[in-house]
Amino acid sequence: MSLTVPPALLDQAERGDIADEDFVRCIRDSLPYAYQMVEGLSGRLETGDVDPGLVFADNRVEPPDEAARGQLLRAMASDSIRAALERHFGVRLAFQNCHRVAAFPTDSAADEQHARFTSVRAQLLNQSPEMVNC
Numbered sequence: 021m022s023l024t025v026p027p028a029l030l031d032q033a034e035r036g037d038i039a040d041e042d043f044v045r046c047i048r049d050s051l052p053y054a055y056q057m058v059e060g061l062s063g064r065l066e067t068g069d070v071d072p073g074l075v076f077a078d079n080r081v082e083p084p085d086e087a088a089r090g091q092l093l094r095a096m097a098s099d100s101i102r103a104a105l106e107r108h109f110g111v112r113l114a115f116q117n118c119h120r121v122a123a124f125p126t127d128s129a130a131d132e133q134h135a136r137f138t139s140v141r142a143q144l145l146n147q148s149p150e151m152v153n154c
Contacts, residue, residue: 022094022101023050044108047101053088054095055105061123062109075130076114076137078122089119096121114138 023046025033032038048055057079064070064077083089095101096115106113111123112130114137122137124130136142 022098023047025050040104040107043100043104047095047104051091051095051101053083054091057092057121058095058105058109058111058113058123061121062111065111065123065125075133076122076124078120078137080120082119092119092121116143 025046029038029042029046032042061077061079070077083092095105096113102113109123110126112126112134114122114124114134116122116137124134124137
């Protein structure tokens with residue numbers, strides 16, 4: 021299961037639309053590793069703590085365990101979770117594998133680097149034998 025949904029939020033969903041902040045709270049509580057990853061990348065992006073010449077912040081560190089890896093995969097694989105995190109943090113997310121997530125600014129100045137990061141070439145170059153089962 022991707023999220024642990026409190027009964028009150030489930031009741032609210034059965035009655036109609038859900039406020040973004042309620043959904044994001046559910047994501048934060050259910051997938052804390054993934055939430056903290058995106059929060060940290062957004063913070064780095066906001067403060068300019070990015071590699072020289074880049075406009076995005078990315079993570080290259082493997083998750084500490086399988087539970088964390090699963091959280092990240094569930095967050096990035098769900099369109100609604102990923103979109104809610106993007107709206108909440110004001111970023112555009114890109115995902116290459118079980119740990120390589122990047123946060124990009126939402127303006128068009130990042131389009132070229134986003135296209136490079138999400139290219140087939142970048143995907144192939146980011147592979148390694150150690151990551152076969154990630």
